[in-house]
Amino acid sequence: MNNATAVAPLRVAIIGAGQVADKVHASYYATRNDLQMVAVCDSRLEQAQAFATKFEITACYDDVRLMLQAAQPDIVSVCSPNRFHFEHVLAALEAGCHVMCEKPPAMTPQQADQMRALAHKQGKVLAYDFHHRFSLDAQLLREQVQSGVLGEVYLTTATALRRSGVPGWGVFTNKAMQGGGPLIDIGIHMLDAAMYVLGFPPARRVMAHSFQKLGTVKSSGQFGEWDPTQYTVEDALFGTIEFQNGSLLRLETSFVLNIAETSRLNVTFCGDKAGATLFPAHVYNDVNGELNSIIQREQADDNRHFRSMDAFVRHVLGEAVTIADADQGFVVQQLVAALYESAEKGEWVKIC
Ligand SMILES: NC(=O)c1ccc[n+]([C@@H]2O[C@H](COP(=O)([O-])OP(=O)(O)OC[C@H]3O[C@@H](n4cnc5c(N)ncnc54)[C@H](O)[C@@H]3O)[C@@H](O)[C@H]2O)c1
Structure with a gap:
């Protein structure tokens, strides 16, 4: 967070505009001036719109791939229901993003294995929000x-x-x-x-x-x-x-x-x-x-949930911080x- 440098803020997108995205992910991102929330996607477009209004996000989508293509985020938070973690994390990693995925990682160990393999291949951070x-x-x-x-x-x-x-x-x-x-x-x-x-x-x-x-x-x-x-x-x-x-x-x-x-x-x-x-x-x-x-x-x-988000972002920024x-x-x-x-x-x- 250095206002003196002219580095552009990292672009953040959120998938799944529900309660954890609201209370934890977006609320944390909003505390940082080196990040900018640029897009939100929810399968219910009206939910994405309400979320965007609350957090002053300019672009809303109901299609994940469309959002990733158009918004070109650096960081993606996956806050959709468990069943979609696998496909949303893979899509975000394929689009070259660092990912903070809500727990559980996926539905099966086979999926979690593929997710870690892709993160390693892409050289991107994949963290899970095991905040305790x-x-x-x-x-x-x-x-x-x-x-x-x-x-x-x-x-x-x-x-x-x-x-x-x-x-x-x-x-x-x-x-x-x-x-x-x-x-x-x-x-x-x-x-x-x-x-x-x-x-x-x-x-x-x-x-x-x-x-x-x-x-x-x-x-x-x-x-x-x-x-x-x-x-x-x-x-x-x-x-x-x-x-x-x-x-x-x-x-x-x-x-x-x-x-x-x-x-x-x-x-x-x-x-x-x-x-x-x-x-x-x-x-x-x-x-x-x-x-x-x-x-x-x-x-x-009681601040463990923000600490989890903070560890992820600092890790993305290159600090030697442990993540899940x-x-x-x-x-x-x-x-x-x-x-x-x-x-x-x-x-x-x-x-x-
Ligand atoms: N770390 C924690 O302590 C914690 C706390 C709560 C929830 N979670 C996890 O976060 C995830 C979401 O939980 P929640 O409580 O926010 O649920 P929620 O129901 O409030 O939010 C989920 C949102 O995802 C949207 N959605 C559903 N299918 C989608 C799709 N295919 N593409 C895009 N959006 C889609 C829904 O419309 C909804 O707005 C779950 O995986 C849950 O386990 C973690």
């Missing part, structure tokens, strides 16, 4: 784990549970459009945060069980109403990832589950020297039966697919 890893809490715990403060971490528990938090907008209950329910929507966030803190250890095999007991019966909750007759995703999934080093990551995730809290979103790490909780970051051990706090943040970092990259996105997608496969087959699934 950009919290100061996750950064701090990663340092603690990687420097050995926790010792050998042999049990990690990633939790993304909602009591009645089925999204009442969009296509989140539609398996064909989403690829799944809470696992691919919210569980994936805590899975990525856990993997990031652990340093992405290679997995050996996974086992999972999924349930669909309430989403097809209930119809309202904290995020509005849904149609139970059109509810085709799992309510909840509980799984275990066994890593090649013998340690375990347990994952529990739900849109709707009879728990006391409205929502439980966290990761805990248990090592042989200390344990840790992610939100807010807290590292502790036991001293003579008493909890001994080694490090403790007062409250969890295309290779890690592939690994996370592979784990999600294996968890779903295991839940369907009722057996362990090997990770190749």
